[in-house]
Amino acid sequence: MNTQAEIDDFVLNGHLYYIPHVSLDCAIFGYHDQQLKLLLIKHKAIDGWCLPGGYIKRTEKLVEAANRNVKERTGIDNLFLQQFKTFGDPNRARMDEFDEEKWFEATGIRITKDNWLIDQTISIGFYAITDFSKTELQKDMLIEDCAWFDINELPKLEFDHDEMVSEALHAMRVQLYHYPIGINMLPEKFTLSEIHALYETLLGKKLDVSNFPKKLIALGLLKKLDEKRSIGAHRSPHLYVFDKEKYSQALKDGVVLS
Amino acid sequence: MNTQAEIDDFVLNGHLYYIPHVSLDCAIFGYHDQQLKLLLIKHKAIDGWCLPGGYIKRTEKLVEAANRNVKERTGIDNLFLQQFKTFGDPNRARMDEFDEEKWFEATGIRITKDNWLIDQTISIGFYAITDFSKTELQKDMLIEDCAWFDINELPKLEFDHDEMVSEALHAMRVQLYHYPIGINMLPEKFTLSEIHALYETLLGKKLDVSNFPKKLIALGLLKKLDEKRSIGAHRSPHLYVFDKEKYSQALKDGVVLS
DNA sequence: AATTATTTAGTAAAAATTACTAAATAATAA
DNA sequence: TTATTATTTAGTAATTTTTACTAAATAATT
Missing domain, CATH: 3.90.79.10 (Nucleoside Triphosphate Pyrophosphohydrolase)
Structure with a gap:
């Protein structure tokens, strides 16, 4: 218009x-x-x-x-x-x-x-x-x-x-x-902290800092890369990417987070 | 019309x-x-x-x-x-x-x-x-x-x-x-078998005959009555009613069956 | 009163979740 | 270069939930 x-x-x-x-x-x-x-x-x-x-x-x-x-x-x-x-x-x-x-x-x-x-x-x-x-x-x-x-x-x-x-x-x-609907909010390669913060913010509640990312990995949604990222003092977390296939499968069939 | x-x-x-x-x-x-x-x-x-x-x-x-x-x-x-x-x-x-x-x-x-x-x-x-x-x-x-x-x-x-x-x-x-949306499909007083059959039919899959009703009771949705009903040979199950308060609470807040 | 099959309580095994501990790590500072 | 540091993340113990299984209770029938 x-x-x-x-x-x-x-x-x-x-x-x-x-x-x-x-x-x-x-x-x-x-x-x-x-x-x-x-x-x-x-x-x-x-x-x-x-x-x-x-x-x-x-x-x-x-x-x-x-x-x-x-x-x-x-x-x-x-x-x-x-x-x-x-x-x-x-x-x-x-x-x-x-x-x-x-x-x-x-x-x-x-x-x-x-x-x-x-x-x-x-x-x-x-x-x-x-x-x-x-x-x-x-x-x-x-x-x-x-x-x-x-x-x-x-x-x-x-x-x-x-x-x-x-x-x-x-x-x-x-x-x-x-469903895993977070893919558009993160850079292609991201850290566990980043996806953890994303879900905490979207859901408006605290999620366990250690167990929550482990669950995503256990579900097969995330793939660990050999790369790391330097994001400040004492911090060099691994980078992860979504497993495209598992991701779209989960979008279709559903998964359960807790 | x-x-x-x-x-x-x-x-x-x-x-x-x-x-x-x-x-x-x-x-x-x-x-x-x-x-x-x-x-x-x-x-x-x-x-x-x-x-x-x-x-x-x-x-x-x-x-x-x-x-x-x-x-x-x-x-x-x-x-x-x-x-x-x-x-x-x-x-x-x-x-x-x-x-x-x-x-x-x-x-x-x-x-x-x-x-x-x-x-x-x-x-x-x-x-x-x-x-x-x-x-x-x-x-x-x-x-x-x-x-x-x-x-x-x-x-x-x-x-x-x-x-x-x-x-x-x-x-x-x-x-x-x-959500417990089955209330309209059962008589006011019903047996555990009846609600079990209802959920099996609606969901189109088998549910454990013993554990499923126990779950409903554990959630507090059902109240056991002192009455029984005679429905045939060797069969006189107890009658149950929905706990109206818990039921509408669950309708509002949600529950989780498995 | 004995028999019967369903009903339902009880419990053991398995799985999942949660809580907690500590090792690995790389940036920083000495 | 080495020690220190706080985050990252692996590991595990504790707890809860789920599932599978067993058996006792029950009332209609014989």
């Missing part, structure tokens, strides 16, 4: 190439250096912070639409994306509070109450995890701001997005116990 | 009180006597078997809409209903194969290609479990047939409903390991 012509066309004709009444919202979790963050955006036409989201093209699969949305904001393609819940409460987005003037200012086009955008919408929630230090946040003409927030310092979100975040976080943590 | 006037109104004005482009489908599993069945329906306007489903009223929450649909078919209200996935592939229901004449015959009203019903739809999948011996299947004017099928002898289903069933079954079984 980078030109006024694009915006005008989206508002007037969007219902022809997007599916009306259906949107999606993405809880994009970002990890780096033992910090867990969430990507939020501020629309020009809406006062508070929201999850990034958008509409689904009539030619797209749901996950493709989610991927397009994630890529538009973060610049990253083909992130691990997981559908976690669909939201459809009749008053999840109260359009009676719709401020026509503010929308006109923001979009440069007058949106009437019979426009396809101003109608009840159910929204499909996806979550993703990425390394936030590798993203390049991108706004567009309808987005005033786009930023990473620490997961423990989130502002109050608009609509039902608080509930979405809490459900997304829960779904992500449950999945983390059953 | 029990009069021609209702059908006409639904076809012509349904988009005013239902959300267009969004439907829901319910995989209703039925258990009784160590048999697991699935409820299927045959629409008059469609050749093969389908999951029961319908549209969402603009005033309804998603789960309320699902509940209404389940009640319309089975006569049972307030079943345990669980959203498991939303389906939105662009070619999940190929409306180019829509047979206008057949629809006219079935519905008594001519549906043109610009009708709200003939457009791309994403569908929200729910599953439920009930005791099929307690249901009273109900058709309506648009439904030719409605019946329970053994889970191992399902016909090929229309649209993407085969995939829905497989996803629903998987979701139900995963949940069964984590």
